[in-house]
Amino acid sequence: MAEKLDGEIVNADAFQLYRGLEIVSAAPSEEEFAQAPHHLYGVLEATESADAQRYVNLAQPVIAEIQTRGKTPIITGGSGLYLKFLTHGAAPLPTADAALRAEMDARPLEDLVAELQRLDPLEAARTALQNRRFVSRALEICLLSGRKASDLRDQWEAKTAGISSQLRGLVIQRSRADLHARIAQRTRAMLDGGALEEVAALPDVSANCEKAIGFREIRALLAGEIGRATCAELINAATRQYAKRQETWFRREKWLVPNPA
RNA sequence: GGCCCGAUAGCUCAGUCGGUAGAGCAGUGGAUUGAAAAUUCACGUGUCGGCGGUUCAAAUCCGUCUCGGGCCA
Numbered sequence: 070m071a072e073k074l075d076g077e078i079v080n081a082d083a084f085q086l087y088r089g090l091e092i093v094s095a096a097p098s099e100e101e102f103a104q105a106p107h108h109l110y111g112v113l114e115a116t117e118s119a120d121a122q123r124y125v126n127l128a129q130p131v132i133a134e135i136q137t138r139g140k141t142p143i144i145t146g147g148s149g150l151y152l153k154f155l156t157h158g159a160a161p162l163p164t165a166d167a168a169l170r171a172e173m174d175a176r177p178l179e180d181l182v183a184e185l186q187r188l189d190p191l192e193a194a195r196t197a198l199q200n201r202r203f204v205s206r207a208l209e210i211c212l213l214s215g216r217k218a219s220d221l222r223d224q225w226e227a228k229t230a231g232i233s234s235q236l237r238g239l240v241i242q243r244s245r246a247d248l249h250a251r252i253a254q255r256t257r258a259m260l261d262g263g264a265l266e267e268v269a270a271l272p273d274v275s276a277n278c279e280k281a282i283g284f285r286e287i288r289a290l291l292a293g294e295i296g297r298a299t300c301a302e303l304i305n306a307a308t309r310q311y312a313k314r315q316e317t318w319f320r321r322e323k324w325l326v327p328n329p330a
Numbered sequence: 331g332g333c334c335c336g337a338u339a340g341c342u343c344a345g346u347c348g349g350u351a352g353a354g355c356a357g358u359g360g361a362u363u364g365a366a367a368a369u370u371c372a373c374g375u376g377u378c379g380g381c382g383g384u385u386c387a388a389a390u391c392c393g394u395c396u397c398g399g400g401c402c403a
Contacts, residue, residue: 122365150366200370282367
């Protein structure tokens with residue numbers, strides 16, 4: 070399979086700190102992946118904010134361009150949500166509104182829950198009401214669209230129901246021991262490979278970029294708040310947790326084939 | 331050598347007046363269509379360092395040993 074794919078990698082990450090040291094979490098073969106061109110153009114600057122639609126807008130021209138050269142774009146995760154936007158498209162929902170969001174952030178969660186339950190009881194019942202983000206997003210959809218979030222969601226789910234059967238993809242699953250060893254190796258490579266300099270040189274970054282794993286930890290290291298060993302361990306732990314969340318997400322995507330021969 | 335402090339979950343520690351122990355982190359599983367490398371939910375049996383003693387009952391009190399750390403010599 071590997072030798073048949075003349076591929077180029079498009080990564081589903083909005084920000085690529087540590088350029089050239091991307092996670093190799095899915096690839097036809099490790100050698101091929103390492104040799105394939107990684108598409109870093111179209112990537113957001115650290116000061117820019119990101120969202121799933123923005124990622125799709127950046128990735129699609131890159132994918133099209135690879136295809137015009139007769140090559141296979143290999144889309145890798147990254148974020149399961151971003152990949153799903155790419156494969157299934159965006160639902161016709163209102164885009165986040167900064168002012169409304171700031172207003173909601175200032176309100177107590179119970180307040181948001183109560184309003185959502187009043188405006189759209191069905192969506193409230195489907196939402197994890199302890200999760201502030203999910204509650205405020207659902208409420209935001211209702212307020213901005215003037216419609217019920219549950220209706221819009223149902224429409225979109227009905228419309229995209231058949232898409233998965235037309236997709237092809239694979240998931241590389243590793244044993245936890247192997248995965249954790251590779252994560253530790255990657256962290257080492259990052260710290261030794263210029264990540265400190267890269268973070269030190271970054272300006273005030275966007276809230277999205279600030280959350281990239283390693284960013285805060287390296288800032289703390291540079292500020293002398295933690296030592297290098299602690300920094301590495303914190304990055305390792307955060308990456309392990311992220312990898313586990315990726316596994317959970319992709320396990321649910323039934324069209325993805327785990328560990329094909 | 332003497333004295334003091336510590337030893338409890340993988341790690342850091344809490345544990346009241348004795349009633350066989352629980353937080354944070356780590357870990358595991360889940361949710362997740364415009365913040366997602368984010369956010370969020372669930373999951374806690376472990377020789378309470380060892381041995382002996384007191385007691386109806388000991389992580390807790392007493393003795394002793396081991397291992398850390400500190401102070402005095």
